[in-house]
Amino acid sequence: MAVLGNKLIELFKDQLYCDVNIKLRDGAIQAHRVVLILGSDWFAARLSENWESASKDITCNVHSTAVMKSMIEFLYSSYIETSVENVEEIYQVADYYGVKELLQRCIDFMQDSISLKNSLKMLLIAHNNEITSTKAQCLQFVDNHIEDLFQSASEDFLDLPLGLLKDIIRRDSLCVHEEVLFENINLWVSMAGEEHRRVALWKEVIPDVRFGRMSMDFFLDHILTKSVLEDAFSLLVLRHLSTLDDALPLQYTRKRQNTTCNDIVVNRFRNISHESTWVVDDSLDGDRISFTVNLDNMKLKGLLVYGRAGAYGIFSVLLYTNHSQTLLCKTQVKEQCSDELSILILFPKPVFLLRDTEYTAVLRINGGPTSYGVGGLHSASFAVDENTNLTVKFSTAVGGNTNVNNGQIKGLIFKKA
Structure with missing residues (x-):
């Protein structure tokens, strides 16, 4: 034959x-x-x-x-x-x-061919030709790499049609900080040219943007000043972000995935307290922990912190370098704690860390008493690969109300640079 x-x-x-x-x-x-x-x-x-x-x-x-x-x-x-x-x-x-x-x-x-270079191209082809299995596989890749795609394939992102953009941004499994997502949506809309066209596009994408996941500062600086939203809705968002009231519909506050299987979670505590922590005027101010890492090319994505089951809190996190007291990053999020008593708070963009340099994370909570960790570790290790371990050393921060042995900061979330 x-x-x-x-x-x-x-x-x-x-x-x-x-x-x-x-x-x-x-x-x-x-x-x-x-x-x-x-x-x-x-x-x-x-x-x-x-x-x-x-x-x-x-x-x-x-x-x-x-x-x-x-x-x-x-x-x-x-x-x-x-x-x-x-x-x-x-x-x-x-x-x-x-x-x-x-x-x-x-x-x-x-x-x-699904990769950082080609995934959005393959997604567009699959979308245009109704290749369901390939589109699903592309979307799964985009979920886990969207922030990298904003940098390495920005032109492909800006070329996405409206329907496909909405398919991406409505996904709960999309691993991205809402503020970073909004910045890139804003850039996508700006490519439309004429004002009436941009206004029409905003009306289409606004229902898929989770404004309740942003910080008050970001909302004021990047959204309110641009008149993207109607006044009545802007007031609802402001009320939601600044108080413990549940002022927004679920579609604007629902959590996204935020972490991937490649993230490194380092927990500090062996146990959790049976009683709640102290509060002053319904707020906790001053919980902090200092730490160092033993590897180059590491980034800090965010913190795991303790909350109170079923209760809302407004959580603010700041990251400093100890040697210069330079503020590297800050974020704020309003969050409802799950039954697991912990909340993930991510920085808008991961912070690059220097090896053997001491950093201090500071946590402020508005929302009443929370549980806290006890039996804290002075160091913790995590296998990055077969031959490499990430070791994080913790120490009591100067001026804090807590120490290595107890506190609200449950752990740190890292990723390789």
Whole structure:
């Protein structure tokens, strides 16, 4: 059979004994009816027994000449050269002519090409051609790498159509800080040009933006001043962010995934207190912990802190370097504590850490008494890979109300730079 196949390929290359003349957009190519029927549902239907064999011509001018020739050559050899640039056109011609083997080859190529460089390109192709399985796989990759994609594939993000953008930003599994997401949505909207077009786009995307997950400072500086929202809704957001009232619908406050399997969670405590911590005017001010890391190329994503089950709190976190008392980052979030009694608070962007440099994290809570950790560790290690351990050393911060042995800061969240 292999010999017969090779001989058919040779006959096709030499255009010998062909019984079908395929008219293309530019020129024509001859082929063997039996090969076309066996490899393509479309040709099988057109070249049935009722086909007028006296006329050898069949017109195929829907697709470009180059891709048609590549597909017909594939029917003989099962070989085709696929790239990020041509895979969509090859998929479309394979779909049109019902070449199932080539269709699957394109899907496999797209799924194998999902990376920081190409994932948004593959997502757009899958979206445009309704390739459900590939789109789902692309979206899963985007969930875990969206912040990296904002940097490495920013042009592809800005080229996304509205429907696909909404498919991404409405996902609970999207691992991104809401403020970073808003900044990139704002950039996407700004590419629309005319004012009336930008206003229309904002109306479409606002229902998928979780304003209740932002800090008060960010909302005031980046949203309120731009008049993106109607006044009545802006007042609701302000009330939600500044008080313990549950003022916003769930769609604007629902949590996203925020962490991935590659994040490193280092917990400080062995146990949790049975009683609640002290409060002054319904607030805790001054819980802090100092720490160092033993590795280069580490970033601090955020903190795990204790809360009170079922209760809302407004949590503020600041990160300083000890040697210069420089404020590196700060964030604030209003959060309802789960039954697990801990809350994840992420910085808008991970903070790059220097090896063996001492940092201090400061926590302030408004919202009443919370549980706290006891039996704190002075150091904790985590296996980054087979040969590398991340070791975090904790020490009591100067001026704090707590120490290494107890406190509200349950742990730290790291990622490799």
